[in-house]
Amino acid sequence: xxxxxxxxxxxxxxxxxxxxxxxxxxxxxxxxxxxxxxxxxxxxxxxxxxxxxxxxxxxxxxxxxxxxxxxxxxxxxxxxxxxxxxxxxxxxxxxxxxxxxxxxxxxxxxxxxxxxxxxxxxxxxxxxxxxxxxxxxxxxxxxxxxxxxxxxxxxxxxxxxxxxxxxxxxxxxxxxxxxxxxxxxxxxxxxxxxxxxxxxxxxxxxxxxxxxxxxxxxxxxxxxxxxxxxxxxxxxxxxxxxxxxxxxxxxxxxxxxxxxxxxxxxxxxxxxxxxxxxxxx
Ligand SMILES: NC(=O)c1ccc[n+]([C@@H]2O[C@H](COP(=O)([O-])OP(=O)(O)OC[C@H]3O[C@@H](n4cnc5c(N)ncnc54)[C@H](OP(=O)(O)O)[C@@H]3O)[C@@H](O)[C@H]2O)c1
Numbered sequence: 001x002x003x004x005x006x007x008x009x010x011x012x013x014x015x016x017x018x019x020x021x022x023x024x025x026x027x028x029x030x031x032x033x034x035x036x037x038x039x040x041x042x043x044x045x046x047x048x049x050x051x052x053x054x055x056x057x058x059x060x061x062x063x064x065x066x067x068x069x070x071x072x073x074x075x076x077x078x079x080x081x082x083x084x085x086x087x088x089x090x091x092x093x094x095x096x097x098x099x100x101x102x103x104x105x106x107x108x109x110x111x112x113x114x115x116x117x118x119x120x121x122x123x124x125x126x127x128x129x130x131x132x133x134x135x136x137x138x139x140x141x142x143x144x145x146x147x148x149x150x151x152x153x154x155x156x157x158x159x160x161x162x163x164x165x166x167x168x169x170x171x172x173x174x175x176x177x178x179x180x181x182x183x184x185x186x187x188x189x190x191x192x193x194x195x196x197x198x199x200x201x202x203x204x205x206x207x208x209x210x211x212x213x214x215x216x217x218x219x220x221x222x223x224x225x226x227x228x229x230x231x232x233x234x235x236x237x238x239x240x241x242x243x244x245x246x247x248x249x250x251x252x253x254x255x256x257x258x259x260x261x262x263x264x265x266x267x268x269x270x271x272x273x274x275x276x277x278x279x280x281x
Contacts, residue, residue, distance in 0.1 A: 038065035041066070042068070042112040043116060044067075044104060044118050044152075047070065054083075059253040059254065060119075065117065070122065089111050095144065101151035101155040105152070115156045115160060115166070116166060118153065118166070120153070120171060123187075124187075126187050127228065133186060137186065153168055153201055156168070160209070170212070171214070172271065173187075174218045175187060177273065195216075195271050203269060211265065214272065215259060218241075218247060218275025218279065219238060220252055241277055242280075251274065255274050
């Protein structure tokens with residue numbers, strides 16, 4: 001029956017030209033057997049001194065990855081790398097500085113010889129209200145939250161392309177899917193742009209064995225969240241979610257690990273929500 005259908009309408013299934021179709025066993029992905037296992041893989045995590053960045057760097061390391069730990073300040077970067085473990089390595093620097101994305105990729109490659117995973121986590125969570133927002137603050141938010149992830153993706157691409165394997169995970173937000181509860185217009189705009197960037201890159205890079213996805217957390221219990229709003233307000237907000245609590249950094253880290261794993265090989269261009277059901281309300 002299927003053969004007859006194929007014969008009847010040959011033009012509907014255009015013949016792919018190599019190397020557009022990658023069969024998983026044909027790629028040079030590291031030989032891992034479970035999503036828990038990142039042994040032999042190398043990950044870069046930006047903004048990894050605390051919160052979600054630190055949680056995902058720790059989780060990837062626990063699961064066997066070598067991790068290049070980006071933090072703006074060198075001392076904090078070294079402290080975070082030491083806390084994460086022996087396969088962690090500090091790559092300090094402001095991701096929005098000229099040449100820094102390339103420098104981070106180069107240092108990871110020099111040290112570990114490959115780059116399998118990029119987690120674009122660093123961001124400025126700015127809350128300035130619309131009418132008070134200056135052009136300078138707007139540009140800074142776009143530089144750090146959107147342009148830097150783009151340049152980092154470009155910077156790791158040659159290594160991933162050479163390997164015919166890579167996983168890029170951009171940390172967006174429910175703000176990118178709808179609008180930020182606490183952040184300003186620049187924050188919402190940058191996180192929305194990151195979803196467009198994710199899809200556009202996914203469309204062009206899949207043929208190299210590179211997937212690009214976004215993770216969109218809702219209200220997560222991190223230092224940042226606690227600094228941004230009083231506990232009472234957080235409790236009130238989270239109390240209205242279908243799962244009536246804040247999310248944990250560990251829960252988000254586990255979703256990022258899944259998107260970064262070999263098991264997620266057929267997921268690309270996706271925006272993966274993790275928000276206790278808040279977004280559908
Ligand atoms: N927590 C939430 O509820 C939530 C919800 C949705 C999305 N998110 C997203 O999740 C990510 C992590 O959030 P978080 O709660 O862990 O907040 P966070 O603690 O503020 O983490 C962001 C990290 O990015 C770093 N960073 C900022 N600008 C940088 C730059 N130019 N270069 C390098 N690093 C820079 C910060 O470093 P410094 O310590 O040096 O400032 C900070 O450690 C962010 O992308 C955020 O937008 C969080």
